[in-house]
Amino acid sequence: MTDHRDGPDDHEVEALLRRHYRDLDPGTAPARLAANVRGRLSGAARQPDGAALARVPVAPVRALSGRARTQLGPSLALAAAVVLLAVAGLAVSRLSGQPAQASPTTAAAPSGTTTVQSTAPGSPQASPSPSGSASPAVAGGSAQLAMAFADRSHGVVVGAYGGRGAVWATSDEGQDWTAVPVDAPPLDSAAMVGTHAWASASCSDSATGGCSPTVLESLDGGLTWTTVASADVTSLSFVDAQDGFAVDASTPGAPGLLATHDGGKTWSALGGAAPCEAGFFPVAVSFADAQHGWAACSSGKAALGSSPKEFVATADGGATWSVRSRADGGVASAGSLPFAGDFRGVDMLGSGTGVAWLAIEGLIRTTDGGATWSRLPLGSAGGNLEWPGAAITPDGMLFALTVDATAADGSATFNLGLDNGQTWKPYTQFSRLPAPGASPTPQPPAAVQPATPDAVAFLDAAHGIAVGGDATNAYAWRTADGGATWAVAPLGAGAARALAVSGQSAWTDLLVCPADAAPGNPACTGSVERSNDGGATWTVVGHANLTSISFGDATHGFGVGFEPPSTGAGTATGGFGTALYATSDGGATWAPLADSRPCGTFDPVSVSFVSASHGWVGCSSVIGAGSGLKGVMETTDGGRTWSWRARISYPGGPKDIGSITSSDYLATIAMAADGSGLITGQRGSTIRTADGGRTWVSCPPGQFDAFTTSGAAILPGGPWYVVQSGWLNATLTTTESRLMRSADRGAAWTQVGGWLPTPPPSPGP
Amino acid sequence: MEPTQLGIDEAAFVELIIGRLDEANRVATWILGDAAAAEDAVQDAAARAWAGRDGLRDADAAAAWFGRIVVNACRDELRRRSSRPRTSAAALAPEIADPSSRDGETADRDEVGRAVARLKPDFQVVLALRFGADLTVPAIAERLGIPEGTAKTRLRDALAAARVAIAAERASTPTTREARA
Numbered sequence: 001m002t003d004h005r006d007g008p009d010d011h012e013v014e015a016l017l018r019r020h021y022r023d024l025d026p027g028t029a030p031a032r033l034a035a036n037v038r039g040r041l042s043g044a045a046r047q048p049d050g051a052a053l054a055r056v057p058v059a060p061v062r063a064l065s066g067r068a069r070t071q072l073g074p075s076l077a078l079a080a081a082v083v084l085l086a087v088a089g090l091a092v093s094r095l096s097g098q099p100a101q102a103s104p105t106t107a108a109a110p111s112g113t114t115t116v117q118s119t120a121p122g123s124p125q126a127s128p129s130p131s132g133s134a135s136p137a138v139a140g141g142s143a144q145l146a147m148a149f150a151d152r153s154h155g156v157v158v159g160a161y162g163g164r165g166a167v168w169a170t171s172d173e174g175q176d177w178t179a180v181p182v183d184a185p186p187l188d189s190a191a192m193v194g195t196h197a198w199a200s201a202s203c204s205d206s207a208t209g210g211c212s213p214t215v216l217e218s219l220d221g222g223l224t225w226t227t228v229a230s231a232d233v234t235s236l237s238f239v240d241a242q243d244g245f246a247v248d249a250s251t252p253g254a255p256g257l258l259a260t261h262d263g264g265k266t267w268s269a270l271g272g273a274a275p276c277e278a279g280f281f282p283v284a285v286s287f288a289d290a291q292h293g294w295a296a297c298s299s300g301k302a303a304l305g306s307s308p309k310e311f312v313a314t315a316d317g318g319a320t321w322s323v324r325s326r327a328d329g330g331v332a333s334a335g336s337l338p339f340a341g342d343f344r345g346v347d348m349l350g351s352g353t354g355v356a357w358l359a360i361e362g363l364i365r366t367t368d369g370g371a372t373w374s375r376l377p378l379g380s381a382g383g384n385l386e387w388p389g390a391a392i393t394p395d396g397m398l399f400a401l402t403v404d405a406t407a408a409d410g411s412a413t414f415n416l417g418l419d420n421g422q423t424w425k426p427y428t429q430f431s432r433l434p435a436p437g438a439s440p441t442p443q444p445p446a447a448v449q450p451a452t453p454d455a456v457a458f459l460d461a462a463h464g465i466a467v468g469g470d471a472t473n474a475y476a477w478r479t480a481d482g483g484a485t486w487a488v489a490p491l492g493a494g495a496a497r498a499l500a501v502s503g504q505s506a507w508t509d510l511l512v513c514p515a516d517a518a519p520g521n522p523a524c525t526g527s528v529e530r531s532n533d534g535g536a537t538w539t540v541v542g543h544a545n546l547t548s549i550s551f552g553d554a555t556h557g558f559g560v561g562f563e564p565p566s567t568g569a570g571t572a573t574g575g576f577g578t579a580l581y582a583t584s585d586g587g588a589t590w591a592p593l594a595d596s597r598p599c600g601t602f603d604p605v606s607v608s609f610v611s612a613s614h615g616w617v618g619c620s621s622v623i624g625a626g627s628g629l630k631g632v633m634e635t636t637d638g639g640r641t642w643s644w645r646a647r648i649s650y651p652g653g654p655k656d657i658g659s660i661t662s663s664d665y666l667a668t669i670a671m672a673a674d675g676s677g678l679i680t681g682q683r684g685s686t687i688r689t690a691d692g693g694r695t696w697v698s699c700p701p702g703q704f705d706a707f708t709t710s711g712a713a714i715l716p717g718g719p720w721y722v723v724q725s726g727w728l729n730a731t732l733t734t735t736e737s738r739l740m741r742s743a744d745r746g747a748a749w750t751q752v753g754g755w756l757p758t759p760p761p762s763p764g765p
Numbered sequence: 766m767e768p769t770q771l772g773i774d775e776a777a778f779v780e781l782i783i784g785r786l787d788e789a790n791r792v793a794t795w796i797l798g799d800a801a802a803a804e805d806a807v808q809d810a811a812a813r814a815w816a817g818r819d820g821l822r823d824a825d826a827a828a829a830w831f832g833r834i835v836v837n838a839c840r841d842e843l844r845r846r847s848s849r850p851r852t853s854a855a856a857l858a859p860e861i862a863d864p865s866s867r868d869g870e871t872a873d874r875d876e877v878g879r880a881v882a883r884l885k886p887d888f889q890v891v892l893a894l895r896f897g898a899d900l901t902v903p904a905i906a907e908r909l910g911i912p913e914g915t916a917k918t919r920l921r922d923a924l925a926a927a928r929v930a931i932a933a934e935r936a937s938t939p940t941t942r943e944a945r946a
Contacts, residue, residue, distance in 0.1 A: 008928060008931055008932065009928075010924065010928065013924060013927055013928045013931060014896065014924070016877045016931065017877065017881070017892055017896040017927065018896045019877070020875070020877040020878060020881065020896075021795050021893065021896050021897030024794055024795055024798060024897065025791060025794070025795070025897070026790055026791055026794045026800055026803070027787075027791070028787050029786045029787045029789075029790035029791075029804075029807075030804070032804075033786055033790060033804050033807060033808070034783050034786050036804075036808055037779075037782060037783065037786060037807070037808055037811045038779060038783060041775075041778070041779050041782065041811060041812075041815050340812070340815055340816065341816070360812050360813070360815065360816040361816060362816065
């Protein structure tokens with residue numbers, strides 16, 4: 001058979017292979033395999049005496065494979081060279097233009113802190129005692145990937161590339177990421193409050209030496225980092241710029257909780273009672289404020305289908321703790337914690353809503369402070385996913401990282417959770433190992449953006465109009481049945497962002513811009529168009545460059561456009577340079593108001609007038625790291641004088657007024673004569689007021705999980721409307737637009753009809 | 766919101782897995798060439814199946830699905846052996862990550878075993894399914910969740926690679942081969 005030719009022929013190869021595999025055939029599996037599987041999968045549930053938990057590792061050393069698999073997910077690839085995406089570049093310029101680091105007061109909401117547990121001994125033989133499990137091999141379970149979001153726009157992913165630490169930062173809800181190499185060991189934990197971010201390298205994965213535990217901070221949303229401490233901590237959780245919490249990673253097997261009160265420079269034991277019961281130790285921690293915190297506790301006996309664990313809470317800053325739920329496979333179990341899967345991390349809000357992520361079970365969510373949990377459907381059917389990180393934003397938005405252990409390139413995926421995590425949209429792919437010469441930055445999926453409406457208005461309860469467009473063409477949608485069905489027709493080449501109605505007239509502005517200019521840019525030329533037949537036909541009545549229009553009556557209108565180049569007031573202050581315009585002849589001629597920039601260092605963005613004299617302007621600030629700083633002003637004399645009603649400002653800027661969120665960028669303001677109204681954000685958020693714009697509250701989270709600019713309108717004495725676009729359909733595959741209506745001044749919203757019709761995509765410019 | 770509790774009968778799920786263990790263990794052994802590693806992989810696969818139990822529709826689909834997870838678990842193990850960066854893998858399981866110790870473990874294996882172990886994971890998998898489990902090409906395609914044409918191509922490429930690898934093994938170990946001949 002084995003002659004002396006150089007190689008075997010095909011038949012010989014096949015014969016050799018068959019013999020090889022025949023020799024290997026183990027026949028019937030050893031009984032211990034069935035016993036182990038049975039015990040790990042089901043024994044806990046049905047044999048609470050624990051007998052079934054007596055596990056005999058098949059190969060004591062190799063039983064680490066469970067950890068090894070966890071290890072697969074981790075190393076997110078990071079660019080050796082920083083390459084800024086186009087939009088990220090904008091973010092950078094905004095950030096660097098900020099005069100001072102954002103103070104925590106600009107985002108005082110609970111931090112969207114996420115953590116990744118890294119030191120829990122996961123092998124069956126691992127002992128919870130420090131001496132028994134401190135070996136590098138056992139401590140080598142660092143997930144090397146973590147995520148934190150301060151709000152729904154601003155977040156960081158931390159990990160490693162080429163053996164060194166690395167960060168990705170986003171300021172637009174994960175649509176664009178800036179890759180930042182960090183001079184630190186691989187990072188395994190992150191926290192973020194406002195634009196203040198922290199990351200830590202606990203070195204628990206390092207068996208090769210040369211790894212020094214490091215805590216870093218960034219004051220600019222994650223773009224630049226400086227080392228602040230050499231503490232060996234993980235599972236960072238900060239509640240403000242000074243006060244944070246973490247798991248002590250210096251003693252694998254029996255870690256405790258640490259606290260800092262100087263922004264991470266020094267750490268000391270939290271004090272108070274041990275957070276976990278005997279037999280458990282904390283592996284992840286999340287504090288919503290200085291008093292209210294939660295800890296995920298492991299037994300250190302995690303293995304395959306069984307992983308005793310408990311979830312504890314404190315309401316007094318860690319002085320005392322109470323068990324919220326426990327899964328130990330026996331009669332002591334309480335709540336609905338999954339038994340399988342060791343804790344990886346947890347992120348909680350002060351309301352008691354939060355998420356935790358586990359090794360095998362994936363993402364689980366609680367709305368009652370951890371007493372009961374439900375599993376979220378993110379990859380639970382594939383069987384090959386890891387969940388190295390997740391985050392919940394103060395307004396309930398969910399994000400999660402997943403790593404497909406079987407993907408050829410080991411890529412990680414950034415997912416957006418919709419409907420409280422019941423549906424998920426895989427969004428950004430992070431390639432673990434960039435192809436030679438390929439761009440090392442994450443690649444958002446290429447998508448053709450269909451035409452979507454940007455603004456909406458109703459002439460009466462039946463007749464409504466929306467205008468918007470795609471990259472090259474503007475369209476108008478019309479409905480005659482209250483929004484149930486729509487017809488769409490081209491408006492022309494260009495963009496239409498503004499829409500106003502008064503009586504039976506409607507106005508929009510068709511903007512034609514250079515290829516690299518956004519609508520509203522001074523380089524654009526705009527034609528004010530008027531329709532007297534509900535949007536079916538439009539006639540040019542004047543020329544102005546407006547991105548927002550509102551008419552108080554048939555002749556008196558107001559708009560937002562770029563200021564005349566001669567003044568330069570806005571650009572001098574670093575703002576957008578927008579200004580207020582007015583017409584008193586039905587839109588034929590437009591002139592800047594005498595006080596065209598009433599918002600000071602803020603920029604007017606959207607106007608809403610209920611009469612020729614009474615109106616509001618929504619203002620936005622580009623200062624402050626794009627934190628969504630905004631304000632509302634009111635006039636009762638046709639725009640001659642304005643008064644602030646609400647404002648959230650930047651450090652060193654004008655003082656805050658009233659109550660309004662800094663989350664999301666202001667897109668549209670729509671007000672009613674009684675002083676109620678709403679503001680929509682560019683990321684789909686909606687807030688409402690009932691007192692003339694002084695105080696604003698969010699509409700229910702989960703309802704407006706759209707991700708593009710949404711328009712708003714109020715029919716005088718009638719319903720409120722919002723038109724929004726995003727991945728709204730069940731399959732989350734294409735961009736859809738829909739009309740939402742509220743009959744109770746914004747408290748409850750229902751969708752009207754189906755998706756708005758989409759014109760065929762325009763060919764790219 | 767649905768509670769965490771399982772959507773299917775736990776006991777039925779466990780028995781379904783138990784009933785597939787022999788076949789799973791054989792496939793895993795063929796792919797990995799190592800009984801202990803195979804048992805670990807099967808348990809790993811069982812855990813993955815547990816994690817995904819909500820996706821089960823019926824017993825038939827579940828059996829095929831479990832079979833695929835076993836293969837995936839084995840392929841992961843092969844990838845760990847062959848391609849994990851030394852630094853992190855060594856921290857976890859030095860005996861897996863260190864090729865020299867791996868070679869030491871298998872030093873007494875015949876040249877075919879060594880040759881197969883040098884192939885890329887996808888090739889090892891397809892060879893084990895074809896010549897170990899004796900699956901047809903369509904069955905291999907179904908097991909791997911790939912088109913039949915892809916399975917056929919992969920098998921052909923794997924055979925060609927095995928042929929080269931076996932020849933290389935023979936060239937590098939003449940004394941062993943001649944002693945045996």
